[in-house]
Amino acid sequence: ENPSLYSTQGKTKGELKSTFKVAETMVKSLADDSNCMKFLQGKKEVIIQGELFGIKWRGMVDVLNLEKGFFTDLKTTQGIHKKYCGLTFIEHYGYIEQMAIYRELIKQQFGKDLIPYIVAIEKNDNPLKAIIKVDERYTTPKLEEIEYNIERTIKVKSGEEKPIACGLCDYCRANNKVTQILTIEEL
Numbered sequence: 001e002n003p004s005l006y007s008t009q010g011k012t013k014g015e016l017k018s019t020f021k022v023a024e025t026m027v028k029s030l031a032d033d034s035n036c037m038k039f040l041q042g043k044k045e046v047i048i049q050g051e052l053f054g055i056k057w058r059g060m061v062d063v064l065n066l067e068k069g070f071f072t073d074l075k076t077t078q079g080i081h082k083k084y085c086g087l088t089f090i091e092h093y094g095y096i097e098q099m100a101i102y103r104e105l106i107k108q109q110f111g112k113d114l115i116p117y118i119v120a121i122e123k124n125d126n127p128l129k130a131i132i133k134v135d136e137r138y139t140t141p142k143l144e145e146i147e148y149n150i151e152r153t154i155k156v157k158s159g160e161e162k163p164i165a166c167g168l169c170d171y172c173r174a175n176n177k178v179t180q181i182l183t184i185e186e187l
């Protein structure tokens with residue numbers, strides 16, 4: 001129903017554009033996988049909110065299953081086993097923090113302690129998939145870390161304190177916060 005998703009010229013005329021072809025393959029790959037589908041059963045896109053460490057939080061759970069005792073977030077990734085400076089994609093993109101906060105908000109809102117899962121799928125035309133349990137070994141230390149850092153985060157948010165540039169992201173690149181004097185070992 002959306003013509004802009006389809007190629008209008010060349011050999012592929014009339015076919016889905018390549019990025020949407022990949023998306024279609026990913027959806028089919030999940031739908032054909034009974035294990036993934038088990039963890040995608042439940043209420044979809046549930047808004048959760050509450051208070052934690054003195055501030056208000058709001059999130060949206062992809063799948064909430066109060067009866068079976070779990071919630072799931074669906075993530076796409078370049079590579080399930082890819083490492084970012086030694087970290088997994090789950091650690092690198094802050095997904096443990098997200099799952100830890102969601103778990104607490106769900107406890108407040110529904111009075112149930114649910115197990116967080118990530119259903120991950122690669123963005124390619126033959127995607128690898130995984131169901132990843134994010135248990136307390138990971139979420140508990142993250143919650144402590146968030147609590148420890150929250151004062152400063154609040155102050156940065158209100159403009160009371162200045163943020164520290166990461167020197168890597170698009171914003172830093174575009175705002176001249178990147179030039180550093182490095183030793184060869186630091187590259």
Ligand SMILES: [Zn+2]
Pocket residue numbers: 165166167168169170171172173
């Ligand atoms: Zn940055």
